[in-house]
Amino acid sequence: MRVTFPHMGTLWIVVKTLFEAIGQDVVVPPPITQKTIALGVRHSPEMACFPLKVNMGNFIEGLERGADTILMAGGSGPCRFGYYAQVQREILKDLGYSFNMIAVDPPDGDWRTFWARLRPLLGGKQPGWKEGLETALLVWEKLKALDDVHHLVLETRPFEKRSGAVTRCHDLFLREMAELRDRKAVRRLTAETRAEMSSLREAGKNPLRVAMLGEIYMCLEPAVNMHLEKLLGEMGVYVERTIYLSHWLRDHILADPRRILARRSFKKCASRYLDHFVGGHGWESVGKTVRYAREGFDGVVHLLPFTCGPEVIAQGILLRVSRDYDIPVLSLSMDEHSSETGLLTRLETFVDMLSQRRTGRRAELCT
Amino acid sequence: MPASVGIPRALLYYQFFAFWQGFFGALGAEAVVSGQTGRNILEAGLTAAVEETCLPVKVFLGHLQDLAGRGVDCLLVPRYVRVEKKRYTCPKLLGLPDMTRSLLPGLPPLLVPGINGPIDEPPVLAELERACGIFPADRKRLKEAYRFGLGEYRRFLRGRLQGELFFTEKTAHGNRAPSFKVALLGHDYNIFDEYLSFNLPRYLQRQGVEIVTPAVCGRKQVSSGCGRLEKDIFWTFNRDIAGAAFYFLERGEVEGFILVSSFACGPDSIVNEIMEREFKRAGVPYLTLILDEHTGEAGLRTRLEAFLDMLAWRRGKGARYFPAYGNPVDCR
Structure with missing residues (x-):
């Protein structure tokens, strides 16, 4: 059995580590390129949302490299993502691939079904408790290191001495991280990267602060949001990312109390505008915009795949939040037709406007 | 007490209009249904909505404005989360009342009952009591109105199962047998x-x-x-x-x-x-x-x-x- 799976940011490092630790063959799909997207778009329903199409590209490239099993997440609605795997399986079947699709819904209480779905991935092997625990700890350590370093990258980028240095350092860190197999090495690499980041940094200026929020896939996968964090960071903007990979694990598997508190706080922030979940991350988008507006952020970038139901609801509501709290919100709806030049122009304009607002405010204060 | 309730002729109107008309009628309020969709309604909706919303939701926003123009006292915009156990309607219906408030701030007050299960089950009655607090009806009257609405709704469903549809034209096939x-x-x-x-x-x-x-x-x-x-x-x-x-x-x-x-x-x-x-x-x-x-x-x-x-x-x-x-x- 050779397993493949879809890309989403640094997820591949975690999944690769997990499967290698339990001795399972894993085919990491090649990084998302224009070819991946073109492949996915060609075989996906025209009206489906963008992540489904990119997943399809990953699956096809993974299967072409010899995978025979696809691991995919699911859900119980109302977001379309919950039914992705069903459509994707039918399309791939009609394309003539022979494979086994393992679609796992988040457990949310029903652990028995959850494990029953995952069991075939062990390939008949029954790892002992010690081995299992060791694997879980390694995966968790990596996940934490990836998220921590990512946060550091965002913090350092607006202060970097040479443009692009932070990104290069981050890329190197990711490449090395993917190969590590024990926790000590993970910790060592993280410490080294921290030290290197601080050497890339120079003191000074008070950067614009922008929160990036919206649909999780568009936020986490730089290949589909056209490296938005990097583009903004290299314009000297501090980008606060509001969704990290480890959040899903903390929300659905570990029931982390800090996450429960965080969720409660965004619900409270959103309550004046939206008092009900709408699927996906729509509710979060509204609550977090209110929160960052209160925290004095300069602006918000709201990312959504074209026609995403939950985020379109949020977009309608954000128009009002933006007026009420006087915070600029840039909603970017993206799909296979988006162009990087178009995005760059809009971002430059947005950032110009934000910095003018800042100086304008200061001028108002002086008079 | 509001004398008239506006019911937009859009979205789940086509499922539940019989219920709402019966319910509000029995409460003693006039149920005003918006006009047939037309160019004006569509354009009003298009102007208000976020561009990439689906057509029926855009039209829904148009119908609300049509009703506001008719001077109704309040508008019915239910939050249909589920209409049967375990399944959802759709994300846009879940957030519809909130989106409406943000996009169309000048509307008459909205009645927003949250429908979170089959319409003929008790939680819906409790929710109607909460949402329809502006009607000075006691519990008994409300319950009667609810039952009456359900009766109308069931009659509609029976008719629908037998093929009675909104559009049925009696002489539809003329002299020809259907091909x-x-x-x-x-x-x-x-x-x-x-x-x-x-x-x-x-x-x-x-x-x-x-x-x-x-x-x-x-x-x-x-x-x-x-x-x-x-x-x-x-x-x-x-x-x-x-x-x-x-x-x-x-x-x-x-x-x-x-x-x-x-x-x-x-x-x-x-x-x-x-x-x-x-x-x-x-x-x-x-x-x-x-x-x-x-x-x-x-x-x-x-x-x-x-x-x-x-x-x-x-x-x-x-x-x-x-x-x-x-x-x-x-x-x-």
């Missing part, structure tokens, strides 16, 4: 809105086509149709449509399927793909029509005519594939 039986699949708010669908059902009837819709399928038929899916569909209305489609397909009683969807409809984009693949595998013709504010009547008619011609040829020549030139091929 084909075609299943018309899509959300009721798309198909039965005469303006949005360019009167599609009536057009088909006039062409001598006998239409069946998912409305004639009961729960059992839908469940049996959905049996072929590996994972149950979690959107109520799309499940009804897909279940009915597969049921018709298994019985082999229709000669073709017409799928009507609206641009940017999330659930349709996923479930229709699965249905289309099943139709293709079974070798049954289907036509997908996607509606939005730019849809033109002529384009729609041309495609329908071509589809009906193809059905006729299939029957007359016994072939399955009709290339653009050359002879029909039976590739069974």
Whole structure:
């Protein structure tokens, strides 16, 4: 059995580590390129949302490299993502691939079904408790290191001495991280990267602060949001990312109390505008915009795949939040037709406007 | 006490209008339904909505403005989360009241009952008590009104199961016997809105086509149709449509399927793909029509005519594939 799976940011490092630790063959799909997207778009329903199409590209490239099993997440609605795997399986079947699709819904209480779905991935092997625990700890350590370093990258980028240095350092860190197999090495690499980041940094200026929020896939996968964090960071903007990979694990598997508190706080922030979940991350988008507006952020970038139901609801509501709290919100709806030049122009304009607002405010204060 | 309640003729109006009209009528309020969708209503909705919202939600916003113009005292905008256990309606309906408040701040007060289960179960009554607090009715009166509404709703459902539809034209087939039986699949708010669908059902009837819709399928038929899916569909209305489609397909009683969807409809984009693949595998013709504010009547008619011609040829020549030139091929 050779397993493949879809890309989403640094997820591949975690999944690769997990499967290698339990001795399972894993085919990491090649990084998302224009070819991946073109492949996915060609075989996906025209009206489906963008992540489904990119997943399809990953699956096809993974299967072409010899995978025979696809691991995919699911859900119980109302977001379309919950039914992705069903459509994707039918399309791939009609394309003539022979494979086994393992679609796992988040457990949310029903652990028995959850494990029953995952069991075939062990390939008949029954790892002992010690081995299992060791694997879980390694995966968790990596996940934490990836998220921590990512946060550091965002913090350092607006202060970097040479443009692009932070990104290069981050890329190197990711490449090395993917190969590590024990926790000590993970910790060592993280410490080294921290030290290197601080050497890339120079003191000074008070950067614009922008929160990036919206649909999780568009936020986490730089290949589909056209490296938005990097583009903004290299314009000297501090980008606060509001969704990290480890959040899903903390929300659905570990029931982390800090996450429960965080969720409660965004619900409270959103309550004046939206008092009900709408699927996906729509509710979060509204609550977090209110929160960052209160925290004095300069602006918000709201990312959504074209026609995403939950985020379109949020977009309608954000128009009002933006007026009420006087915070600029840039909603970017993206799909296979988006162009990087178009995005760059809009971002430059947005950032110009934000910095003018800042100086304008200061001028108002002086008079 | 509000003397009149505005009910927009859009979205789930086509499922629950009988209930709401009965309910408010029994409470002693006048239930005002907005006018038929038309250019003005559509344009009012388009101006208010976020561009990539689906057509029926845009139209819904237009109907609310139409009602506000008629001077009603409050507007009914329920939050339909679920209308049956375990399944959802759709994300946009979940956030509809909130989006409405943000996009159309000047409207009369909204009545927002949250429907979170089958409409004939007790939690809905409790929710109505909460949401309809502005009516000075005691519990007993409210309960009676609720029962009356349910009675009306059940009568509507019975009629629908027997094929009574919004559009039925008694003399539809004229002197001709119906030539084909075609299943018309899509959300009721798309198909039965005469303006949005360019009167599609009536057009088909006039062409001598006998239409069946998912409305004639009961729960059992839908469940049996959905049996072929590996994972149950979690959107109520799309499940009804897909279940009915597969049921018709298994019985082999229709000669073709017409799928009507609206641009940017999330659930349709996923479930229709699965249905289309099943139709293709079974070798049954289907036509997908996607509606939005730019849809033109002529384009729609041309495609329908071509589809009906193809059905006729299939029957007359016994072939399955009709290339653009050359002879029909039976590739069974």
